[in-house]
Amino acid sequence: MSAPLLEQLIEAFRVLPGVGRKTAQRMAYHVLERGRDGGLHLAQVLAEAVERIGHCSQCRDFSETDVCAVCAGTGRDRQQLCVVESPADRLAIETATGYRGLYYVLQGRLSPLDGIGPRELGLDALAARLAGGEVVEMIVATSATVEGEATAHYLAQLARRHGARPSRLAQGLPLGGELEYVDRGTLSHAFGTRGEMPE
């Protein structure tokens, strides 16, 4: 005999990030008590999304179509290419900044110990694209972690080899951050790379 359906539902919710046994239980009860229509809708959209959402053949971001809306768009500057680690990073930049160039989503970062090398990140396709000569500036927007920095270093070399100019997001104090609570590494870096104040 299989487990009761309610039990199966609770277990199934645990596939979601940050959802443990207790939260999964709350979600199951909530859907059954007050959100049956929403629950059914979620089930349908989720099944359809898993089925139909693949990757854009140009930027590797999630897309329902072979080429995503951004890559296919005509109003974007094709001389700028921003390389990010994940679709979430791409969305964050798109939402927060006025950037109008194109993106390239690595879907990860270099991590030889985990078997993630240049090929897994689609860097051969990126190299081919750079070789095309259209990209003038490659904005390297990987994380400021050890692996992110290593990836950035690799990407910068790749860009220079193909005549593109690599750039990197500025590092320093976060806006609105109290000096007292900033970590030592950031503070030391920001102090060392201080710039002259404009008049």
Added chain:
Amino acid sequence: MSAPLLEQLIEAFRVLPGVGRKTAQRMAYHVLERGRDGGLHLAQVLAEAVERIGHCSQCRDFSETDVCAVCAGTGRDRQQLCVVESPADRLAIETATGYRGLYYVLQGRLSPLDGIGPRELGLDALAARLAGGEVVEMIVATSATVEGEATAHYLAQLARRHGARPSRLAQGLPLGGELEYVDRGTLSHAFGTRGEMPE
């Protein structure tokens, strides 16, 4: 044109309790990046659960069958009836205690201002059950909130009217609680209802 499927998925996740825009986005990306099988499974189980899980005709708890496993079970003491507000409360008592009686799930608590009266909580069916004469002790396990206490008061009267003995969960300091951090109401109540220490 309808919104992109990814956007629809993010919105659909917001039906879950405690899930805002940002968490919904994380869930959608997580499922697409690393949990497609689990996501598809969740979609299927969720659709099936919303479709098939109804309420037990005897205790009003969630059940796939007309009478749930607990009510149909032969090993339970039918003279004890524990009244709880929600299926989650029932599960908490079943997990934490050795209680072997039956349950009655109100699916709410008396709240006249919100239009929740005795009928919405199935108290007519509960009265009919008490009138059957099988129940000896009715354990009132509603919350220790104002509405929970009002519901408890109403339930106790109902029990007495039908010759059943109402009981209520003990109130006082939580186990392992530091006196300093216990709220004033609880502390005052626990102090007032102190009991003699056993030898």
